[in-house]
Structures are given as C-alpha cells and as structure tokens.
Amino acid sequence: MKLSKKITILTGLLLCMGASTVMQTYFSSALPAISRQFQSTAFYSWVHVSYILASSAVILLSSSLCERFGNKNNFIAGSLLFGIGTLAAPFSSSMLQLIAARIIMGIGAGIVVPATYGIIGDQFEKSSYASIFAAFAVVQIITNGLGSLAGGYLPQLATWQTIFIILLPIEIISFLLVFRNISAKADPLTKSPLKLQRHILMITAILLLTLGIEFAYRSQYFLLLAGMALLFLVVIKDTQKDNAILPKEFLSDSLLRNLCLQIFLLGAFYNICLAYLPGIMQFTLHMNPDRSGTLLTVFVFAMGIGSVAGGAAKHKEREMIAIGWITCLAGSLLMKSFIVFALTALGLGSGILMSALLGYAANRTVHHAAGVNSMAHLIRNLGGSLGAILFQFTLHFPENYFIAGITIIALSGTASILLAFKYKPGKTLKKEEALSMKYVMKFSEIRKEDILAAGGKGANLGELFNAGFPVPEGFSITSHAFDEYMKRNGFNSASSGDTLTSEEVAKGQLWKELEDEIADYYHALGGQFKSCRTFLCNSRGPAGSKLCRTAGNLS
Numbered sequence: 001m002k003l004s005k006k007i008t009i010l011t012g013l014l015l016c017m018g019a020s021t022v023m024q025t026y027f028s029s030a031l032p033a034i035s036r037q038f039q040s041t042a043f044y045s046w047v048h049v050s051y052i053l054a055s056s057a058v059i060l061l062s063s064s065l066c067e068r069f070g071n072k073n074n075f076i077a078g079s080l081l082f083g084i085g086t087l088a089a090p091f092s093s094s095m096l097q098l099i100a101a102r103i104i105m106g107i108g109a110g111i112v113v114p115a116t117y118g119i120i121g122d123q124f125e126k127s128s129y130a131s132i133f134a135a136f137a138v139v140q141i142i143t144n145g146l147g148s149l150a151g152g153y154l155p156q157l158a159t160w161q162t163i164f165i166i167l168l169p170i171e172i173i174s175f176l177l178v179f180r181n182i183s184a185k186a187d188p189l190t191k192s193p194l195k196l197q198r199h200i201l202m203i204t205a206i207l208l209l210t211l212g213i214e215f216a217y218r219s220q221y222f223l224l225l226a227g228m229a230l231l232f233l234v235v236i237k238d239t240q241k242d243n244a245i246l247p248k249e250f251l252s253d254s255l256l257r258n259l260c261l262q263i264f265l266l267g268a269f270y271n272i273c274l275a276y277l278p279g280i281m282q283f284t285l286h287m288n289p290d291r292s293g294t295l296l297t298v299f300v301f302a303m304g305i306g307s308v309a310g311g312a313a314k315h316k317e318r319e320m321i322a323i324g325w326i327t328c329l330a331g332s333l334l335m336k337s338f339i340v341f342a343l344t345a346l347g348l349g350s351g352i353l354m355s356a357l358l359g360y361a362a363n364r365t366v367h368h369a370a371g372v373n374s375m376a377h378l379i380r381n382l383g384g385s386l387g388a389i390l391f392q393f394t395l396h397f398p399e400n401y402f403i404a405g406i407t408i409i410a411l412s413g414t415a416s417i418l419l420a421f422k423y424k425p426g427k428t429l430k431k432e433e434a435l436s437m438k439y440v441m442k443f444s445e446i447r448k449e450d451i452l453a454a455g456g457k458g459a460n461l462g463e464l465f466n467a468g469f470p471v472p473e474g475f476s477i478t479s480h481a482f483d484e485y486m487k488r489n490g491f492n493s494a495s496s497g498d499t500l501t502s503e504e505v506a507k508g509q510l511w512k513e514l515e516d517e518i519a520d521y522y523h524a525l526g527g528q529f530k531s532c533r534t535f536l537c538n539s540r541g542p543a544g545s546k547l548c549r550t551a552g553n554l555s
Helices: 001-039 046-069 070-093 095-123 126-157 162-179 194-214 222-240 248-252 254-284 287-313 317-334 337-365 368-392 392-397 397-419 429-437 448-466 479-488 502-506 512-523 541-553
Strands: 440-443 476-479
Touching: 001 046, 001 070, 001 095, 001 162, 046 070, 046 095, 046 368, 070 095, 070 162, 070 337, 070 512, 095 337, 095 368, 126 162, 126 287, 126 337, 162 287, 162 479, 194 222, 194 368, 248 254, 248 368, 254 287, 254 337, 254 368, 254 397, 287 317, 287 337, 287 476, 317 440, 337 368, 337 397, 429 479, 448 476, 448 479, 476 512, 479 512
Parallel strands: none
Antiparallel strands: 440 476
C-alpha cells in the first residue's frame, strides 16, 4: 500500500478517536448546564457512566467479531452506531433520553476500538507501532483538554447541543477517510464458533466491575467484588478451554503478561495524577486555583512531549519503558521539594510509557491484532478506574499519603520492567518472528523477507500479490506448522542415527488447531476456488506433503 494511503487511513483513525475522546470529556464539564436545562439532577452521573459502561462491555466481544466479519465491517458498524447516537443526543428532552443516546454512542465506540487496532495491524509494519501509538497519545491528550474546555464554555456561549454540530462533520470525514482507502480483503477471518455464552458472562463481569467502581466512590463495594470474582472465573474457564475470549498470545507469551501488568499500573498512575493533582495542590499544598491550573498544564504538556519521545523507540523498547518508570519515580520523590520539576517528570514519564508500553505490547501480536491491543486498552481503563477509587481518600490526608501511593506504583512498574529484562532480546516478536509462529499465512501478510516462514514460492507470490499483480488470494502453510508436526509426532530426531522413511513420517497425526486454522483460511477465500484442489504449501519432505494433501482435501 502506498504511503499516502496509509497516512490517510491513520488520519481518519486519529480523527475518529479524537471525536470519541472529546465527547467523553465534554460531558464531565457540561453536565451542570445540562441538568439545569432539564431541571433535574436525576441520573446525573449516569450521563457519563453509561458511555463508559457500554464501551467497556463490548470491547472483547467486538474483538472476536473483528476476526469473523473483518476490521473494516466492524469499523463501519461502530462508526454508524456512534453517528446515530451523536444525531439523537441533541434532540433529547430528558436525562433518560440523553443516557440512551450515550449508550448507543458507547457501544459504537466499543466496536470501533478493536477495529481500529485491527486496521493498524493490517496496514502498518510492527516497526511503526510505537510512533502510531505516540500519535494516538498526543491526540488523546489534546482532545481531553479540548473536550473539558468546550464543556465549560459552549453551554454558556451557545447551547450544550452545539458540540454535536461541530463533531458530526468530523465523524463523517474520519469515516470516509478510512472507508475509501482500506481493503476488506486484508482481514484474516475465522469461522470458529463465537462462544456467545462465555462472552455474555464476560460482558456481565465488566459491567459489574464498572458499576462497582462507580458505587465504590460511595463506599459500597459489593458490585466491585462480585465483578472481580466473576471476571476471575470467566478468565480461568477461558484459559482452561480454547481461548475464545482472551488472545492466545496472553497465555503463551510471558513478556506480554508482564507488559499488561505494567499497562494496568500505568492506567492507575496517570489517571490518579490527572484526577487528584489539582485537589492535592489546592487543598493540601494551599495553592490558588490559577497556580494549580498552570502546574497541571505543565504536567499535560510534558506528557505530550513524553509521548513523542516514547514513540521514537526503535528496537530499544524495554530501555525506553525503564526510562519512563524511573522518570515517574523521580517525579514522585521530588513532589515534596520541587513541585515544578516533579510535575514535569511525572508528565514526561507517563507520556513515554503511554507510547512505548502500548507499542511494545502491540509488537507481541501473532494472530489478530485487535485481540492483544483491545485487551491492553481495557486493562489500562480498569487500572485507571480502580486507581482513582483507591486514592479518593488521599484528599482528606496530608500530601505524604498521595506521594507514597504514586511512589509505590512507580516502584512496582520499575520492578516489572527490570523483571522483563530477563527475557532474551530474540524473544521480542518482530514481524518476521510473529509470522513464523503462525501455522497459516495469507498472501497479504507475506513479503519476500518472509522466505523462512512461508517458503520461496510463498514469499514470491506474497510479494507479487501485495505489489498489485493479478495473483488470486491464497495462503501458505508455514514452516512452523511443519516443525510442530515433527515435534508432536516425535520425529525431531532419529535414534541411533537411523533415518526416518517418508512412509513413517507420513503416519503422523495432525492436530485440531492446525486443521481448524487451515479450514478457516480456506473458507475465508469466499468459495471462489472450491473446484481447485491445489494449495501453495511450505512443505519440507513427507510431512509437508501430508499438510498439502490435508489442505487440498478441504475443497
């Protein structure tokens, strides 16, 4: 794909995310004006909470739907739902009607998020992930501020509905930029069962968790504990069976689990800083509102600079993440004596981590990009919400309690990244390594550099396919599948130096996961070649031939 098209797609995704962020923060500031117009404070907090509930609940389900219906189709569906909510909200005549519109918008946003991550995985190289996430972080920081400012001023200068008139054209432009430039054929689809019952349990757990977080602010913890218990049970059940909800990489990749823990800590750290630093500065450090506002601007500005710096990490992700946590730790320790330097360090460290951590986690993707990134997104949000609960009492105590809390989080993050250094550099999943772990690769995923994974013919056809030559869609069974076949059937080495015959190797058994993956990729071709019994296979010896025969028999 041409660079200009990639830039256009990224611009559309950034505009979409920006519009969603503005809408989320706008209501936090505009709610007083909205409640005055409706002459009601009933369901006041639900205007904000309903959006978070709806978007969080559907993220993992939407990730699974992306694998079945394609990232482009899910992006279309989510964008249309968000647009319907945007059109309906200004015509609300009561809080309940506004909440209903916000729920529609939240569901749309929850569908768009995994589709966005999937599109990034399809259209961009892994080496550019950190830079892309840096761009997302910077846009999020800017639109957070714009949303809050608009919520404070627009209801006074015009009406609270004005924001929808401003954002709807932006949403339409972002939709068209993505829709007109992305090809649906890049989506690897699956025909495996959806496991809807398990997804419903997961949605219930996330709803209970999110509701529990809201009620925990009032010192009511039952829903929060119930949500945590149900989430634990669903995760255990999913990991013991077939990973229908959690990404497969989460179980097989120890480093990814380490990064997810750090993402949880990061979500807690920067949300705590954003939520409580103004109060700490005014109530315990006795600053006036103007000075505390200026210092918070320093934090946000430094966070933007840190995001850009974190996005510059190339092949040194762990070192950059370590710098981020150490900078956050330094900022925590300086809070008591050098407040300006402390806030600068806190912002820089948070920004570095925002880009470097999320980009590095995305690099661990082996299968569908929406899965790992959506899980990281949800973990970050939960970390931020739970952190905000745990720190709500610090406003009533000396600043030492707040400083001790963020210092502990920064120390935990530093310890986690130092632990991550025990993994060998070769274990980080760059593009070629990630692809080599797959059993099947579509031509759209293969380049000439992937010869070790896809074989010579596969690499050549992939290069021709992606260059726009008239090569039909197809796939290659990888050398990883061959190696796994040999290992599973005990053919890795011959005892006493004996050589295995082709007949002996051909007696080995295939396994369900490989058969399902070949079947999924075959059926994803849309039945265009059902009469064709010849598949390109990366075969080596009799085992490879058997894999080819199995693929051919699917027709």
